[in-house]
Amino acid sequence: MARNDTARYQYLESIDSSRTLRPGPGQPDGEYAEETHLQVFTEVLMTLALGRTVVVPQSYAFDSYAFLRVATDVLRARTGAAADHHPFRVHLHGARSYREAVDRMLARALTADPAQPFLSRLLPELNDPAAHDLDPAELREHAADFERLRRAPWLDDERAAGLRLIADEFDWPPVAARPPARTYRLGELVVGAADPTSPMGRSAANLPEQQRDVHAALAAAIRLLGTDRPAAFDNRSRLRLPLPWPGDPDGRSPAQIIGDPETLALLVEFVDTLYNVIVVDSIGVADATLSTGLALDEHRLAGRAVAQELALAQYRSRTHPAAWLPPDPADDGAPPLFRIEVDAAAALTDARTRTRLAALRANATDAVAALLQARAEPRDRSPFWQGVDALHAAEDQRAAHAALDAHLTRVATLVGNGVTVSSRGGYLVELALTAAGAAGPALATEAWQLPGLLGYSATAAGAVGSLVYGRTKKAAAGRLRTRRTACALGRVVDVRG
Structure with a gap:
């Protein structure tokens, strides 16, 4: 497992700024927009539950609508003893601070250098002011640096507040990176x-x-x-x-x-x-x-x-x-990395489905706050961190299984109703958000397979087929009356093997 001192970091591809676009005024949300935000939310929640910290590259920290939304949810849930706890850390590249990195991205967007274009997904106004009824000269003045950008009159409250929350979070020192000896374009x-x-x-x-x-x-x-x-x-x-x-x-x-x-x-x-x-x-x-x-x-x-x-x-x-190592055989019972299910008997319109999905995130707010409180406790006196440390100190599979089960049981007592965290056997950890109501139940599930002693086998090109994708067609026990509305495939890896 990749680690730095006692901290363990997790990188989430789902916050890629190219994945989720922010709809313009009066425009409909993109396909699977609410589902995508749920996916990011469950991945962040799983990261927190397993005692890891989400590491965010500077470009996604500034320009990902998915990250802006999940960061707003998580950071607003951080209160009391957790006020100084940092669930996110930024990775800087070619900049000494997050604000300097943002200023450089703004300069690239305004310069419109064809050799190094910066196509903003969160702030499309930067790339095409006229399409947003903005004067190019005024926009250049508003976006000259981060401090002026956040006060721009055309910037709506959601983006302005989110960008400020994120900038304040990343005043904390960045991740101490350990890049490879050689890089490739x-x-x-x-x-x-x-x-x-x-x-x-x-x-x-x-x-x-x-x-x-x-x-x-x-x-x-x-x-x-x-x-x-x-x-x-x-x-x-x-x-x-x-x-x-x-x-x-x-x-x-x-x-x-x-x-x-x-x-x-x-x-x-x-x-x-x-x-x-x-x-x-x-x-x-x-x-x-x-x-x-x-x-x-x-x-x-x-x-x-x-x-x-x-x-x-x-x-x-x-x-x-x-x-490169031979991968473990695929488990035919392994679920997708992420999936959303709703009551198969309920006749849900798109609007009612979106309402149920929004409720999944809203119901999990208390779980976020509880996890942040537990993570903020002093490590040497914290049952949460003792569980995490026991998991990574396990010397054999039996001890690792026992430590994982004990930690997940402890987490389950923290997160309360609406969120369940459990082991599905072996090293398959499942986190589920649930919401019920007149429109029928909804379920969002995140499943991470953690093979070995929380180490990850690499994939040789010649063996990739044995890893992908022996997925089950059987519904999980107790969910036979649900129908899937969206899913994503993937897995947890250490890219260096």
């Missing part, structure tokens, strides 16, 4: 996946059929976009934009060049995960929860989950080849 790694002479290319023929097909689709898409221009992939936002792809003689967008929306979606998943894995390794002291985007069922996500595993394998093939 994103584009170099993306293009390398299409090289038949690379470790990934040489292993592709030995993959099971679905994984081989996904790799072939990815390699073909990368070649269509051009392996002679790896720098074009360095800014992953370009894959999402309806703008000419760099170097294309016909001025076509990535969607036009690739021609198939699902293949483009596979490539976006691959590149996004590869980007996040690069960031995790640059931190060097954090484990990662890698997750796909959401869909109605896991079968629709299977290809994207394979693309995610291939991204991890591609990164390790270049950076930590000695870490």
Whole structure:
């Protein structure tokens, strides 16, 4: 397990700023918007329950709407003895402070340098003032630095308050990173996946059929976009934009060049995960929860989950080849990383479903406050931290299982109604949020598989198929009357193996 002194850090791919866009005034929420916020919330809650701290890269800290919402929920629940407890820590890159990092991002957005574009997801006004009825000169003045930005007259209360809460939180010292000895550019790694002479290319023929097909689709898409221009992939936002792809003689967008929306979606998943894995390794002291985007069922996500595993394998093939180990066989009873279920008998409209989902987060506010209070206790006198320390001090599997069960039992007494935390056997830890009402019950479940003594097997490209994705089609006991509305696949990993 990656660690730094007594702190243990967790990186959550679900807070990627590209995942969740903030709807503009009068615009509908995007598909699975409320579900995505629930996913992030449950991952943060699981992180807190397991005694870890969420580490956030500076770009997501500033520009992720998902992080802004969950940080607002969590930090507003922090009161009393927990007022000085920090559940989030920022990772800085090329800046001495969080505010300096924000000022640099603002400068990139306002300069609009095509070589280093900053496409803001939280503040789209920066990139296109006219589309938001703003005067470009006035906007440049408002966004000259963080202090002026937070007082900008066009900035709504939600973003202004959230940005201030986050900035105050990150006045606390950043994570002491332990980056790898050598770093690789994103584009170099993306293009390398299409090289038949690379470790990934040489292993592709030995993959099971679905994984081989996904790799072939990815390699073909990368070649269509051009392996002679790896720098074009360095800014992953370009894959999402309806703008000419760099170097294309016909001025076509990535969607036009690739021609198939699902293949483009596979490539976006691959590149996004590869980007996040690069960031995790640059931190060097954090484990990662890698997750796909959401869909109605896991079968629709299977290809994207394979693309995610291939991204991890591609990164390790270049950076930590000695870490490659055969993965543990997949457990056919393992649930998706995250799922949402509602009463199968209830005829729920979209509006009523969103109301139930919002209630899941609202009902869990007391659980957040209780966990923060327990984490704020002095470590040498805290039953919570004694449980965490016993878990990581276990010398064999039997002791580890016993310590995990004891810690989860202790956590369960803290979180109260509406939240359950338990072991599903082995090292599968499940956290569930529940809400009931006239519209029927709703359930959001987060499940983390922690194999070994909380260490994580690496994935070789040639063995990736055995890890993905022997998912059960059986409903969990006691949930036979629910229907799934969304899920995400993924797993917890140490990217260095």
